Amino acid sequence: MTVSGLSVEFDNHTVLDDISFAVRRDSTMAIIGPNGAGKSVLFRSLLNLIPYKGTVSWSEDTRIGYVPQKLAVDKELPLTVYEFLSFKEKSRTKILEVMGAVGFLKEANHIHNDTRVLKTRMGNLSGGELQRVLIAYALLGKPNVLLFDEPTAGVDIAGEETVYGLIHKLKADKDLTIIFISHELEVVNKYADSVLCLNKEKVCFGPPKTAIDKESLEKMYGEETHIYHHHDH
């Protein structure tokens, strides 16, 4: 996937300015930047959800799975998790398969990890459950590219595992390109092959170890920057 000269404007206000980068097949890329840096806007351009200038070109056989940051699902919406997933996939076996991948198992010891969640209304899920269901939804249809908009590290998938652990595990499948937005540098260092630092324009791009230095951090977050440490539970 290559992006060149990407710019986005809302009402003559430049949100993204002349962004260019490339993502290799089967690699993991992280996008970092402060609030309002245009991370989600960049995502939305990659998905072709908003108008932009410049070019975004995916390889021809790309199948994108998208995990949005959050969904405001109406509590009163009479839509169960199973019905939601079946918008994309008819086969019950395949639905159970992806639910298993995000940690909802048959006859689990805890209700939060049980496939009974399939009968629950979307609006009644907890934040963590909803995120896992959205990941399951993205996994349906065998995507070879996954776009994660800020997966929260605090969400347990199954016991110890976090969303990032899951991302890592999914990578074991061959041919899966992952692009995720994150706040946490530690997570980026651990899981990403390359990182794009963003603050309306491209601040840095490359392998995390070399790309994220004092200078690029200052450009993103200002002078007095302390590296944010993610605490494992």
Add this chain to the structure above:
Amino acid sequence: MTTNLLLLLAVGALSGAVSGYLGSFMVLRRMSLVGDALSHVALPGIAIALAIGVNPMLGALLALALAAVGIWYLSDHSEIYPEALVGIFFTASLAAGILITPEVELLEALFGDIDKIGPIDGIFTLIGAVAIFAVTMTISKKLLLMVVSKDLAKSQKIKTSKIDLIYLLLVCGVVALGVKFLGTLLTGAMVIIPAVTAKNIAGNIKAYQILSVVLGTLATAAGILIASYFKFPSGPTIVLTAISFFIFSFVFKKR
């Protein structure tokens, strides 16, 4: 008389069923009042049809389709909120409609009159209802996904703007079918009430859609029977029957 009543029941039940089904999406999309307001747009169409002597249903359908395309286009190409657009279309057409509708026909056009329904209307309703059901079913999943998240739908390459237009046109079809029974002022009710009632009871989408259809059918059929027995005007009777179902469901839900 009996055959006539049977025809009325059949036509009414069909239009009630399809209103309920389409209404189920309308309520979820928070567009309930769009159906209501659109129905008023039918009035000038009916008036012109009456003036040139063609079936008022056709006139209504044409006026509605024009309004739907207009609303869809402007909401895609301008910054005005759709609800404001609907408000403008609705008041403008109500005003124009009342001016040009012949006074003797005005009451019928506004509130409906089942005595004026003949076999031709039956055929129109049958064809229309089947077509609307079929098209709605094919876009049902896309519409529901758009309720959950428009971005998610777009990321799956669903042409949301096209689906919106098809959907609005379907709503017009339903309103046109109901106009003879309920009149332009009350047609919107049959799109909203059965679906809201079903939403009170149903635990999942399948049950919700089936209940919307069943309640739409029941309310219309029961309303027609009551209206013909007591010689009430059909529109208000049907709407009040539907409302009584709603109140019942509300109490049931709060139990």
